[in-house]
Amino acid sequence: MELPRIVSVDDHVIEPAHLFETWLPARYRDRGPRPLTAGIGELAYTGGKYRFTTDPDGPLTDWWEYEGGLFPYKRTIAAAGFPREEMTLEGITREQMRRGCWEPKARLADMDLNHVEASLCFPTFPRFCGQTFAEARDKEVALACVRAYNDWMVEEWCGDSGGRLVPLCLVPLWDVGLAVDEVRRNAVRGVRAVTFSELPTCLGLPSIHSGYWNPFFAVCQDTSTVVCMHIGSSSQMPAASPDAPPAVQATLSFNNAMASLADFLFSGVLVRYPRLKLAYSEGQMGWIPYALERADDVWREHRAWGGVRDLLPEPPSVYYYRQVFCCFFRDKHGITSLDEVGRDNATFETDYPHVDSTFPHTERVALEHVRGLDAETVHKLMRGNAIRMLGLEHLDRPAA
Template sequence: MDFPVISADSHVTEPPNTYIDYADPDFRDRAPRLAEEEEGVAFDIEGMGKFRIAVAAGAGIPPEQRTERLKNMSDLHRSGWDSRYRLEDQKKDGVAAEIIYPTVGMILCNHPDIDFKVGCFNAYNRWIAEYCAFAPNHLLGVGQTAMRAPQEGIRDIEAIKAAGLRGVMMPGVPGVEDYDSPIYDDFWAAAVENDVPLAFHILAVGGHEFKYRGEKVNIFSMVLRGVQDVIGMMIFGGVFERHPKLKIVCVEGDAGWLPHWGHRLDRAYVEHRHHLGSRGLTKMPSEYFFENIYFTFQDDPIAFRCADMMNWKRLMWANDFPHSDATWPHSQKILEEQTRCVTEEQKRAILCENAADLYKIDLTVFDKAIAV
């Protein structure tokens, strides 16, 4: 490839001091703390129990070996919390830059105590800004808001942007009403005015009632439902009708399902729009779906095969490092195989230019030695 590859969804593994040393003083006694136990390293979270992070740091390790090999923080990918090591891991995967999301922070999005979330996210935003400052062209952090109230969310957008972070990660459930309510119009307008993308990440949109049926592995298939619910609510609630320049990112939800789901949205509107009352839309739902929303995916060959059936200028590839679902360190081999069905223009857009445009990444800063 003759262009730098950008991962639109990568992660950190928050270190033990994230929610303590970077927290407001009155929150530190309640902050999540690391617990290194025989079963593996975990964060002890008030009101949620223990979140074991080994599975969230298993990139490149065979599934059957993760439990035994990931016992302590020292066993995890060091670049997950120490950015001095991150660029080397990027080079191993042929990646020039990453949009960085949290790991523990994803789970915290579903915490039932919104004041607790505020304390955690204030600390995380300070820590991730410091982590990314080591290599700001290669590490582009996304801050978090608890969305306790619309006006507080606006202040979070402004603070996150001022800290040099490139986007705002949203919890699935806000503190007041829901996202289709007109009370959030000022918040959406602020996101547009500040030109800051807002992200809904799988596993972080289920509220505190996140459940699955049957075997635990079923979570892998059902996580799409949470982001689909948010997207559908915003489309049919007229959010994009009122804010046509709003940019939402659906993170790690894959993309092969988009053509069919866009059709489902339109069929629902044609057959059942009387349920909307007088709040009709001036466009078909799929038009908002394919224009206002960006989608990240990693190992999803169907997304490339169906690129012409959707707006491929809204697709962004990702490696998900250092999570266990990551394509690292084999991303280049996977991409070589999966991108054979798209044009060079589409390939460059999906692997580089779409993310660069959305997050204002200056591609001229990357040395050709990094572009693989």
């Protein structure tokens, strides 16, 4: 079987050290994020949270300093090119990373090596939906940082890629009016995807049931902007016990996506905004058939007391199949349940350069999943659904 070149809907970018010096207006730079290289001490991941100390004599690590806080880059988030046994939890500098982590031309070369035509990249230092800026004290500077990041994303990271690097922008989560403005500002220049929290109440933000986010959902619908929600965009990962090893969180990583999907399906948001598109990133898909079965059962059997009788005129699964996209990279169970997952709803990702990434073996891993499927379905999974979701029709046009 010849595998179509992949359009990956979930990869990641390590921000270059010059980002804010170049793109943040000069009047904010002394209060904005500052890159530094310094030693790191202990680095651990427990209870779904990273904990670290500094050590002048420790291994050199690249950091961001912002409002007195420190953010270190870790090998697990820049693991591309390392042998599996060396993908350990320790600090890392950009010079130790594969250059494709942070340099656009090198990324395109790695994409060619990995059978990938186009890639949508989530942020790292701002965190998956811009929590770093949402938590900042000085919101004037934070807003400037969001805009600077988006300008860098559109003009520098994606600008010379010939459409192969697909822009994914932040919104100022702390103010829905500013979020609406930022969606509009970026939509004018062709951006069709923004990040959002899978569970905003975990960030101290209003819930999707409150009506607060309706202007944001409306503008995303009107501009054909996809609302992308990455696992961990609630600033927490499922942890069965506070002292559980990181392997427990890694196993349960789909859990927040499942909770978020149920939240949206019963919120009425997808009824009010029937052209709004949601995308769940890195959540895999094998869990979806039962989640939909249970949601439909609850709608039929429990809607009289369940608070949704007047919200949903049709079973929840109707709205999922119409408006929601999932993605996978290692999920053979999801493939065997593809008719229930939705052949038009599933997309593919490589997760470059994270520890979970299939790089540089993505073509082989994908073929192991799709071998035996018909060519039309393989095209949908590897690129067609992503192209439709993100409005990337130029990728399927014949070369002039």
